Amino acid sequence: MLDDLDRRILRQLQADPMMAVPELAERLGLSSARLARRVERMRDRKILRGPRAVINWPALGYAVEVSLRVTLDKTQPRAFDEFIEAACEISEVVEIQTFLGRVDVRLSVIARDMPHYQLIYRDQILALPHIADIEALMHVARIKNDDSLPL
Known part of the structure; x- marks a missing residue:
């Protein structure tokens, strides 16, 4: 279902969901376009539901x-x-x-x-x-x- 790269992306997003795509791509050693395709695929598969505000x-x-x-x-x-x-x-x-x-x-x-x-x-x-x-x-x-x- 998820490969190692998907897991790495999800770990980074869990740690910092507000991280900008270029910074996340750089951390993972990916191009922004490749990262965007991976994230979009996980959204299409309903693995990622989107950002949300956590209210104090x-x-x-x-x-x-x-x-x-x-x-x-x-x-x-x-x-x-x-x-x-x-x-x-x-x-x-x-x-x-x-x-x-x-x-x-x-x-x-x-x-x-x-x-x-x-x-x-x-x-x-x-x-x-x-x-x-x-x-x-x-x-x-x-x-x-x-x-x-x-x-």
């Missing part, structure tokens, strides 16, 4: 992060679809994951402070459809946050 939420005043584990009322045929559609509308929900098992969905919610979180929870989260059970886990520290793969 606390720097923007969001000091509270809560993980909500939600169990849905699965007696309703559209419970998952309706819950997820409604949860996507809450701007403070920054991540939604689905699971197999007792917990069906996990929501990551950010808030400026605890009063702000309580407003979000009471006015928006508890209004989501088909909730059978919900458990809140207060985020204390992020020990490791690394999306890079050992290539």
